[in-house]
Amino acid sequence: MVNRTHLAWIYSVVCLFASLSAFSEPAASQTLNPKSGKAYLSASMIAMQNDPMANPISLWLEKGKEIWSSSGSQTSCQQCHGQLEDNKSVATQFPKWSSKFKKLINLEDQILECSKRTSEKFNGLEDSNLLALSAALHQQSVHQSFTLRPPQNSNKAWQSELNAGAQLYTQRIGRMNLACTHCHDQNVGKRMQTDLISPGNPTGFPIFKMSWQGMGSIDRRLRACFSGVQANVPLPGSRELRQLELFLKMRAEGMPIEGPSLRR
Ligand code: HEC
Numbered sequence: 001m002v003n004r005t006h007l008a009w010i011y012s013v014v015c016l017f018a019s020l021s022a023f024s025e026p027a028a029s030q031t032l033n034p035k036s037g038k039a040y041l042s043a044s045m046i047a048m049q050n051d052p053m054a055n056p057i058s059l060w061l062e063k064g065k066e067i068w069s070s071s072g073s074q075t076s077c078q079q080c081h082g083q084l085e086d087n088k089s090v091a092t093q094f095p096k097w098s099s100k101f102k103k104l105i106n107l108e109d110q111i112l113e114c115s116k117r118t119s120e121k122f123n124g125l126e127d128s129n130l131l132a133l134s135a136a137l138h139q140q141s142v143h144q145s146f147t148l149r150p151p152q153n154s155n156k157a158w159q160s161e162l163n164a165g166a167q168l169y170t171q172r173i174g175r176m177n178l179a180c181t182h183c184h185d186q187n188v189g190k191r192m193q194t195d196l197i198s199p200g201n202p203t204g205f206p207i208f209k210m211s212w213q214g215m216g217s218i219d220r221r222l223r224a225c226f227s228g229v230q231a232n233v234p235l236p237g238s239r240e241l242r243q244l245e246l247f248l249k250m251r252a253e254g255m256p257i258e259g260p261s262l263r264r
């Protein structure tokens with residue numbers, strides 16, 4: 001489906017790349033630009049992000065904390081996992097290889113899975129209460145970095161998911177025939193519509209995006225990038241989205257997690 005916002009995005013992609021006759025192939029080793037998306041926001045958005053009274057994310061954090069400890073008729077998250085504040089580095093470990101599901105799962109997948117043990121009924125991965133919990137858990141890991149390592153018993157499987165993610169990152173897709181790397185490595189800092197292209201680091205999720213009027217997961221953001229270049233958009237929860245998430249987080253190794261963040 002192409003709506004007006006989408007058309008504007010496409011138009012700005014065309015403008016951005018019109019001057020370049022052809023793209024050089026991505027270099028074999030990408031040098032990481034360790035700047036987060038926050039560095040590419042306007043001064044007024046950064047001010048809003050930094051002011052808890054003005055930042056809409058504050059309400060989501062409160063909501064997440066509330067759901068964590070509320071039990072309804074069944075067990076609460078807290079009854080199995082302890083205080084929210086004791087779950088300091090949980091968000092640093094996802095996506096993880098799940099030997100049960102034989103695939104990578106991210107934090108939102110795990111929360112959805114765990115909700116079946118509670119009386120919370122979430123309507124899919126972008127459910128606002130699920131995202132509030134994700135935001136609250138990510139907030140506990142602020143200033144830490146991702147700690148993603150292959151599990152001992154599934155080392156090969158994990159490695160092949162990572163390789164698939166790296167491959168997807170450099171593969172041209174969509175009618176625009178562009179790969180992630182063309183924007184997030186080769187055109188960082190250039191203007192697209194009213195956005196400045198950032199290096200695509202995954203340290204500020206979930207995001208409260210003004211144009212969405214709400215919170216969205218990394219899954220949703222990646223799907224928006226597929227849609228922007230007019231590629232087939234993977235379904236929420238698709239294997240390729242988790243492979244890309246793993247690759248992006250390995251690529252951002254050592255960067256501090258900023259927690260849930262405002263975006264335009
Ligand atoms: C035509 C350019 C373009 C392509 C190709 C593209 N993106 Fe994006 N992407 C953007 C723009 C513009 C934004 C919003 C501004 C920003 O944060 O970079 C964005 C945002 C992001 C973000 C969020 C960064 C943040 O801090 O909020 C991630 C992660 C990301 N893209 C990953 C990807 C991946 C993975 C691919 C390949 C599947 C991809 N992008 C393809 C233009 C692109």
Ligand code: HEC
Pocket residue numbers: 068075076077078079080081090093107110111113114115117118120133137
């Ligand atoms: C009845 C106990 C139980 C309840 C209630 C429960 N969980 Fe879990 N949770 C587990 C178990 C067991 C695991 C280990 C992985 C698995 O089996 O899914 C887990 C794993 C997790 C993890 C990954 C932890 C890690 O260190 O890897 C997160 C995050 C999580 N749960 C969040 C939640 C949230 C949010 C809720 C409330 C909506 C919740 N859980 C409710 C039992 C529970």
